Amino acid sequence: MTKTAAGPDVRTYVPEGAVDPALKAILGEGSTQRPELVGANGERLLLPEAMYDVLRQVAEALDKGMGVTVAPKNARLTTQEAADFLGISRPTLVRMLERGEIPMEKPGRHRFVRLADLVDYQQHQRNQRREALERMALESERDGLYEATDGPPRRTR
Known part of the structure; x- marks a missing residue:
């Protein structure tokens, strides 16, 4: 992590x-x-x-030789730790938090994110990507794009 x-x-x-x-x-x-x-x-x-x-x-x-972090699922992470967990920059994470995409706690000046919320967000994103890819594949099949791109590319000159 x-x-x-x-x-x-x-x-x-x-x-x-x-x-x-x-x-x-x-x-x-x-x-x-x-x-x-x-x-x-x-x-x-x-x-x-x-x-x-x-x-x-x-x-x-x-x-x-890898490092391993063991954390309870209800652990509170700083914005930098949460950004590192998601593999994004801290400013990007802060914008996502401000838009309400991921729940946060702000007891004072600092924002904290629960690990469980990050895991839920990741799973939601995976599901959305999978559904989008399935829709694209079905549309491509329906439109005959697989047959149109089968074989060597057409000569353009």
């Missing part, structure tokens, strides 16, 4: 080397037992499948 923390309960883990082989073994495949986390002291904690999938993704990302 982002490289900066988004509140007191958020931690950004940056790998200092490869993932420990013991961690890889814990997250390995082929086991028919319920997943569990094993501490250095031997303490075992049974994990739900959803948590196993999250830890597996985190371990794989760390193994590839």
Whole structure:
């Protein structure tokens, strides 16, 4: 996600080397037992499948040298953190917030955006893009554009 923390309960883990082989073994495949986390002291904690999938993704990302941020979905992000999350500039995000495209909180001078609202906005944008592409493909098919562009291009001279 982002490289900066988004509140007191958020931690950004940056790998200092490869993932420990013991961690890889814990997250390995082929086991028919319920997943569990094993501490250095031997303490075992049974994990739900959803948590196993999250830890597996985190371990794989760390193994590839990527940083990973774990944040509660109700975390409040600054406008810069929210812009980084969406991959847009901060001024663009601020304009979107002012237009009401994404909900925001403004307790004083500063704007804050909930992570859940950003995730909802991203999903809404994905759905709109998918629907637009499907409409374009149907219109192109209806208008015969696929047949018109099939084969080598026409000579213009």
